[in-house]
Amino acid sequence: MKRTIAILIIALIFGIIMFTSIPSKEEEALPVSIFNKQESLLSKERVLNIAHRGASGHAPEHTARSYQLAKEMEADYLEIDLHVTKDKHLVAIHDKDLNRVANKKGKVSDYTLAELKMMDVGTWFYTQHPEKEPVSSQLMTLEEIIEMFGQEVNYYIEWKQANGLEVLLLDVLRETGILQNDREGGVIIQSFNDETLKSIAKLEPSVPLIQLYSFKKSAELTKREIKEIKKYAIGIGVNYQSLHHDFVEKILANHLLVHAYTVNNEKEMKELIQMGVTGIFTDFPDYLTKLKKE
Template identity: 35%
Template sequence: MSVFTLPAFAAQENISKQERQKMINTAHRGASGHAPENTMTSFQKGFEMKADYIEIDVQMTMDGELVIIHDTTVDRTTNGTGYVGELTFEEIRNLDAGSWFNDDYTGEIVPTFEEVLDAFHGKIGILIELKAPELYPGIEEEVAKTLKDRNMHKPNNKKIIIQSFNHESMKKSKELLPGVPHGVLAGLSWAGITDEQLAEFASYADYFNPNMNIVTPSLVGRVHEADMMIFPYTSRSQKQANHLINLNVDGIVTDYPEHVYSHPVHHS
């Protein structure tokens, strides 16, 4: 269906090029509308589409390897079964992480955290989500060590952000990496967040990144007043992206980077 047949898209015409350009465009699990999520192909696609950041999900294998996968089991996005934390790296590495999406991606592998950092740091920003860190004792230290080994923990490095739904984990991570911006993810249950709660988050977080369905002009204003930025998730349509741009958020986490005005990233 072409966009101009939908009345809802009338709002698109009111969004200036400048408004689109200032929006931080984050490719959710890579450009996951176009390629299997959390694979090197998906991340490369996000880079090629000129997103500002790729968003990645970090978990830990039974033998302590940091891998990039969203669910706490491998069932949905690979041809295997079982919990990530109960499988060895070798077992996960031998899985097909692409054919579930499309036969063209048969043979895609689950990448490691190190592989993603080494391939993309300096090319595109990386928004690192610690996925269910409560299942992986010590994961904050392992992530911190991996970043420090690459000198990617310095305050002037604006292209690494760490976030999680586990807010205690973010407090811990911020202590380990005080120079790295951190974010708190917030689901639908945070719709009634108070100014006091925002102030508490702001004591260790630079971003308040909520489910897009709880975002209102008031929330955006209050997050900004608390001196945080707001990157709602997850936009999957042009209409949703336009709505978020009109709400004056700072960035959009999307499966489709083309829905946000794509522009080159300028690295310092």
């Protein structure tokens, strides 16, 4: 009798273990990234390597060569500044005018894409770096960059416009299919203009947004400001010189990311990583790749 009871108890325990170990349909449907934070590009557990205008310390900024090098250097993101041409194309260029990087003068918006394509945007760089072998360089459209890399890279876009033209950007992202990236955070959009970001959040709520700041002194945001940012953005981008440990800790405690720009010194990269930043913009993504592997 006792032996029978013992067998029944053992069978009952075994049944309970087997039942509780079988995952429900809901559990089976959960993506791996829910359990492995490293899978998400938006995890606080990561320090993102963001190639500032591509590997712009090694090649002319925003050119095919610069972006290709950034990919080879294992950057997590290609950072792309965008301006709108006279005929409403989106071209990768940081300044609103051509004076610094092109062999022409004037605003980007004063030229058509065809006219801009005839301009050289690399000579200035190779003049400053005669040790590097010159490569023919011209402006690229956002579509061309996406066509060049597709889903092989992640895109960190700074929208430089503040006049309601963000629909042009979203149309390109949708038409190229790049928003269907399987990786969480495959496309990020940043801007200094909070109204622009709020507009994008309404038009395409699936895209993670970063609110940019440039502090003249030590970085500081009030509780009210942080609360407002959280309504539309997943983090902030900050000039690294203004960052300090208490500020970074405060932002992270409020479940926002902190991306620091633009850092080209390994010592400063190490200090920022120790401070807790979750992303670093750099002209030299190879420096940060090497540092993260040490």
